[in-house]
Amino acid sequence: MDFKDYKGVWVFIEEKDGEIPSVSLELLGAGRKLADKRGTELAGILIGHHVKQLASPIFEYGADKVYLYDQPIFENYRTESFMKALLECSNKYKPEIILFGATSTGKDLASAVATDLPTGLTADTTELDVEEETGLLLASRPAFGGNIMATILCKKYRPQMATVRAKVMKALEREPGRSGELIEETIDLKESDIRTKVLEIVRETTKKVRIDEADIIVAGGKGLGSAEGFQLVRHLADTLGAAVGASRDVVEAGWIEHPHQVGQTGVTVTPKIYIAIGISGAIQHIVGMKNSGIIIAINKDPEAPIFDACHYGIVGDAFEIVPILMQQFKAALNREEVSHVREV
């Protein structure tokens, strides 16, 4: 294998309902940095049906090139069809690095492609860097239940591959009108070559909780004592117009459902304000919220590790502090005429 043949950083672009999910845009941001450091180009690889119009946002978010496969066989994501396209493209153009979101699709596709190439694949990366001279990708991730961080290298194979967690990298500002080179590819694949069929896609009607999209999160922990005590968190969230988050222990106690869980085995969130109430601040919780804008912690134990991770801390009893906070907040709203109006 001659490493000199391998050039450029690729990002696998996901597509859902005609849009690019934010994780792919974040990867373009991260990929741009790697490509600039290596003095090479950043490309998006886009596979789907009727997706060509998505090439321009990919350029506007930082790519120099887009490799496009736009064929009916790619109507729905299937491992076998997408994998074949990506393998063919990678073997033809030889990228040095390919990044995927650590989403169910991204992980599924990356695992299959890495096995066939074959090459090394680092899962759930949270930090990325590249050696300027050698192009060696430094992919770091939490390991052993978040107890340590590990940097993983793939020295002897190219391309180097990694899946990257959502919400840890930053997308670039969109640059309207920025454009690049669109490379349209086609692959000779028949429906009969693919052994799986998507029979139906069912969107769950109940509105899914998406706390990762909230600007403000009030999160509660075991310190609230009981399901009734946890109501305090819901009330404060209502008052502030915030989403409700929780620690894993709270979810395991059944006070709230899993989609509200913040942390390593829950959701990673980056709200503008994160208020942690009665949460001790275990490392597995911290990794899920540490990139929030302002972190506020209320805990009665002055030694709680959450105070190391917050911007503002209050040592005190939640059941004393929070009611005062709600009352003063409402009063302040009226006074300042901040119109948190609930128009009907």
Place this chain on the structure above:
Amino acid sequence: MLHIVACIKQVPDTKIIKMNPKTNTMDRRTAPAILNPYDAHAVEEAVRLRERYGGKVSVVTMGPPPAVKAIKKCIEIGADEGYLITDRRFAGADTLATSYAVTKAIEKISKENPVDLIICGKMTIDGDTGQVGPGIARRLDIPPLTSVNKVVEINQTERTIVVHRKLEDGYEVVQSTLPCLLSVEKTVNEVPYAPFPNMLKAARYKPHVWSVDDLDDVDIKQLGLKGSPTIVSKVWAPPKPQGGEMLEGNPQQQVEQLLSVLLDKKELFQSKEGV
């Protein structure tokens, strides 16, 4: 008659793991070895399918000799046979080398009794990648179906299977030809307490134990550390955050300071739509 193979792994319980802060390595004495929790669901699903359609459930694992204990746990859940492949030459395998070795074991199992379906857990709690399942599928050239949270049906005459794959906002119903490989979510089933007869059987059970030499057509270069493209170059403790400003005073005063922090961001509270 279906032959279902579940891939399982014995893992240190990362919930109660202690790290050596000097070397950043795991203190194995403090970490009891358990059956990877996700794999218990894989075995349970295999057992349920056997009960529905008839057949046999085998479990396979690559690991050190004590992994026999994890196999016994699977027998308790209801598996019929267990295979352990164990050899120093497997040591240090990353996901690519692991999928290679496990595939070689499945190929050997398949020779006696062809395999119709392979079930893996979503991920291991120590490796934590979810990559081994799809890797095995690719090596056997069968379709991988990940994120499976329900098996709807198997049609043995048509040789097809229909499953639900979990999506961010729902699920998709997918049909595949058999054989194929499923990686299952925890929500696919609940693992009940083991029935007493199974526990008796497990206590007495002796799994098949194979070394590299017992497997066929093995390319030694693809095993263990040598066969692993990824290497861990550095481990470190996650940086301790710096800590922020403590708001002092009585509760009333603390809240007043907090309020001024919040109201600095008052645009956030204005733009909310009424719901």
